[in-house]
Amino acid sequence: MLARNRILVALKRTNQYPILGSRLLSSSAYLYNTSVDKKGQQPAQPVGSDVEPPKRKPLSRIAIGGSTNQSQRDSGGSIEFATWKAAALLVTLGGTLYYFFAKEKRRLEIEKEAEANRGYGKPLVGGPFKLVDFNGNEFTQENLKGKFSIIYFGFSHCPDICPDELDKLSVWLDELKKRGIELQPIFITCDPARDPPNVLKEYLSEFHPDLIGLTGDYNAVKHACKQYRVYFSTPPSLKPGQDYLVDHSIFFYLMDPEGQFIDALGRQYDEKTGAEKIQEHVKAFVPKEEREKRKDKWYSFLFN
Template sequence: MLSSIRTAGARRVCVGVPRVSSVFSRAFTINDRLLNEKEVETNEAKSEVVSKRKPLSRIAIGGSSGSSQRNPGGSIEFTTWKAAALLVLVGGSLFYFFDKEKRRLQIEKEAEANRGYGKPLVGGPFKLIDQDGNEFTEKNLLGKFSILYFGFTHCPDICPDELDKLGVWLDKLEKRGIRPQSIFITCDPARDQPQVIKEYLSEFHPSLIGLTGDYDEIKNACKQYRVYFSTPPTLQPGQDYLVDHSIFFYLMDPEGKFIDALGRQYDENTGADKIEEHVKAYVPSDKREKREEKWYSFLFK
């Protein structure tokens, strides 16, 4: 009897232990589940907060992105290709300016060398009369650029060709705002009287001025400009003849100083261009003298 009671009590005790363990197990499971759910909610809340934050820039301070951006003012920042285009534009402009200035200095040096030092190598005082019988001297060359040509009205081919070319030069220069006075001086005073010269030059450019004089005056003018001319040693009255002479256009500056001699190598275009270069490169003597005192005077020597 006793043993059966003990057996039953033991059985009750043994049966009760598993039940308590199951309750605790369920409680722990529910607690873990609640904790997990709370952790998930917390993580989701953190993710939402992080997503609302403005992402940090990966660009270093002072750096720039590869694409165009707008600043607060609304202007577009320069990109690499725009900077390169600006560099090419500025570089090209500077090259053009310095190349043009280099050419101008070269022409100026050339003119200064032709003027010579002290007494001019080419040019000087003379006294002649124009096609209207008015006196014309070296003082009439002052104040403007002048182009002098020595020839004669009975010249069969060279003089007409050269005067035609001179007319083209004058027309081209006038379109560029340059109006030099053009002067024809005869090397044949015996036949080229004022009226003869006037009629002859009317076939060419209307601005041409014709000069003549007696033999000695013409000879002196040719000597001043280093012009060679000659007539046959023996002449009969009324005999036709040719005059041998130099073929140059003498360009004089507004101070009456020689700048350059343009020969037959200059055509209708290059001659006008050369004269224009000299006109634009011209610097008055007083400014040239003052410039010699400057530290940068070596640039003009």
Template sequence: MLSALRAQTRACALLPRRTLHASYRAFNETPKKTPEPENSPKQDDLQPKKRPLSRVLIGGSKDQNKKFSSSGSIEFASWKSILVLLGVGGAFTYWFTQEKERLRLQKEAESKRGVGKPHIGGPFSLIDTKSQPFTQENLKNDKKMFSIIYFGFTHCPDVCPDELDKLGEILDELKQKNDITLQPIFITCDPARDSPEIVEQYLQDFHPTIVGLTGTYEAVKNVCKRFRVYFSTPPDVKPGQDYLVDHSIFFYLMDAEGNFVDVIGREVTASQGAERIRKHVDAFVPASEREARKSSWLGFLYK
């Protein structure tokens, strides 16, 4: 009986060991995968792909995130933004350069009107080719039309014709390219021979818009003095004797208020002269507007 009891105890002790051993072996075995159909989606495809944190908009929806992430590798600045930035920057640079040049020309013109500066121009009284009065008031207008004045004489053999031809080229170029109209004026330095009829006939060979002026000797001498123009005739000239008049060779540019702006010499070509005149016309500001600008918050730019 004792032997039977021991045998039964030994059998009970062995039973858990087999069960534990079988469970351990089953745990370590790799489970066999069942074959999946060819058309079934893979498990990896069913899992949502993770995007880098830098491509996810904080607080945005999934649709916004997808749209943003698919736009390209440049996230915060597209090529269109770069083009817009370059365009705005280029336009601002161009405007600043042009405005700077305008301010320079305005200050230059203002300095010529300042106290203590040699004054060019002033009151004068002449007559045109129709014997109608022509004074400094005829230089003033509200159309911002400048005047350009040349002093010469009709018997000039070469210099005056060349300069008047150049004046015609300047007038045509300004009209065609910039739609700028000037009032061209020819003032004779030889009133003894240049009557209104002679001046009118002489100017027919040049630009049709040139206004011819003459007057008495004293009136011509006065206007030449006003414009700092040098001229002289030979002494003791006999009636009917031919002679030449020595005079300054310049174009005098006057603004729409009758004020001197610039002088253009003989060495300046027609294209160069037209460009200089265009800049002065573009930079012109009437006196009332100049005063208003000086009192504005940007007044320091105009002082």
């Protein structure tokens, strides 16, 4: 009897649950496809309709108050990169302008120095002279024109100073040639009694092939030394054949292509600084005709 009752209960449950389950499924499907918006929106199509339901717009995955999206991050990165590029360009441009103006300022200083050394009216250093070179050819101040020249006064029997200075001059000449600058190097003896042309030629060949030796009689050499404000002296009461030393000024005289003095380089200039100083003068050189024209310009104060 008990077993029969259990079977009847099971049959009742089987008949009731499918109906309840189908009702629940129908209700949920209806709710899913029917809009509950009370603001006048069109209701969705019921299940089984031929019309395809509208597609839903996907929701954003970024929480309220969260970070920006990828496109915003990319835009910010581009702005930051452009800012750094602008800063780098500004620094480069500023450095270039500073270098240019500093270089131009130095050039103007060298030009003013050369103009002051030339002097106004009669030059303070330099002037007419007439000597002979070590090949026996006449050499005057006219031979200085058309090129930069550097002049040194010495003598072949000098034990140490002249050889040291001529060695330094040789280094300058070679270094300046590498930089495209050609100089006419001239050696004028202060001891014409012991430095005839053949002696000078042999002596100078030991230093540099471009060196030109000049000599002459005593009065001609003395006059040339006076023109360049060079001091020299020989000991008094010399006997024939007696060895002696000649005191003289120790300077290199730099002359421009117009034959005018522009600077004197003393022993404070070494192999490096001397070449740099000469190069500065060569780069800053302005012909006399152009210098005269600038005097009437509004910017002439820059060169005074």
